[in-house]
Amino acid sequence: MAKENKLQVEAIKNGTVIDHIPAHIGFKVLSLFKMNDSNERVTIGLNLPSSALGAKDLIKIENVFISEEQANQLALFAPQATVNKIESYEVVAKLPLSLPDTINAAFHCPNTNCITHDEKAVESSFRVITKVDDIQLKCKYCEKVFSREIVADSH
Ligand code: CTP
Ligand code: ZN
Numbered sequence: 446m447a448k449e450n451k452l453q454v455e456a457i458k459n460g461t462v463i464d465h466i467p468a469h470i471g472f473k474v475l476s477l478f479k480m481n482d483s484n485e486r487v488t489i490g491l492n493l494p495s496s497a498l499g500a501k502d503l504i505k506i507e508n509v510f511i512s513e514e515q516a517n518q519l520a521l522f523a524p525q526a527t528v529n530k531i532e533s534y535e536v537v538a539k540l541p542l543s544l545p546d547t548i549n550a551a552f553h554c555p556n557t558n559c560i561t562h563d564e565k566a567v568e569s570s571f572r573v574i575t576k577v578d579d580i581q582l583k584c585k586y587c588e589k590v591f592s593r594e595i596v597a598d599s600h
Contacts, residue, residue, distance in 0.1 A: 453503075454490045460507040462529040462536075463519070468492050470522050471502030473597060477518045478506065485509055498525075517545040521573070521580060521593050547572055548582065555599040559587040571596065 466474055471491050480487055486507045495501040511519070511528055519526060520542040530538040550568040554561045561569045561584070571582035580593045 453493050454488050454505060456534060457486075457488075457505050457507050457531055458534055460485070460505065460509055460531055461511050462531060463504045463506075463511075463523075464501070464527045464529060465495065465498060466502040466504065466523045466526045467498060468500035468502055471504060473522055474502070474519060474526075475504060477515055477522075478509070478511075480506070480509075483509070511540065514551070516540055516542055517548065518551055520544045521548065522597070544573055544575065544580070547585075552582075552596045553599050554584045554587060554589075555591050555595050556584065556587045556589050559584060559589075561586055 463474060468491070471489060475487070475489065488505045490503040492500045493503055510530060516528060519528070521544065524542060524544060526542060528540040528542065529536045530540065547570060549570045552569055552571065554569050554571075561567045567586065570585040572585060574581045574583055574590065581590050582593055582596045583590045
């Protein structure tokens with residue numbers, strides 16, 4: 446697989462490589478990094494062939510290192526992704542991804558009547574609920590339960 450990647454998307458000098466993202470989740474993952482104002486080079490591979498996943502997305506962000514919070518959010522969408530820290534062209538670390546118990550201040554509650562929309566000082570907070578393969582988020586304030594897709598889309 447390493448050979449495949451190296452042929453498909455150029456190696457980077459310093460930064461973060463997020464590999465083994467399930468196909469079609471790449472754009473969502475990219476939005477977690479809020480790269481809108483950044484001038485760093487980002488290379489994206491979508492629907493790359495992967496022996497493990499069939500097809501995968503891959504994101505390389507130069508000179509940006511993933512925070513623990515971002516790793517937690519990433520775990521929600523792509524728990525099997527691998528996050529590689531690159532320094533001087535070498536993989537110096539592979540960060541473990543673990544599903545967090547709670548996600549704070551990352552997403553808006555999809556319930557428009559939720560107090561988190563009225564009180565600007567109240568940060569959103571969701572408890573992560575896992576049911577077999579399905580991940581749901583329960584708002585700490587209105588106690589409504591949403592699929593992770595719905596929460597992510599009301600970003
Ligand atoms: N990579 C990169 N730039 C570098 C070094 C590595 O973009 N200078 C990328 C590789 O292309 C790969 C990922 O970082 O997508 C991880 O590299 P490596 O650990 O060498 O690959 P694998 O052995 O395939 O890793 P794993 O099986 O753990 O995912
Ligand atoms: Zn709510």
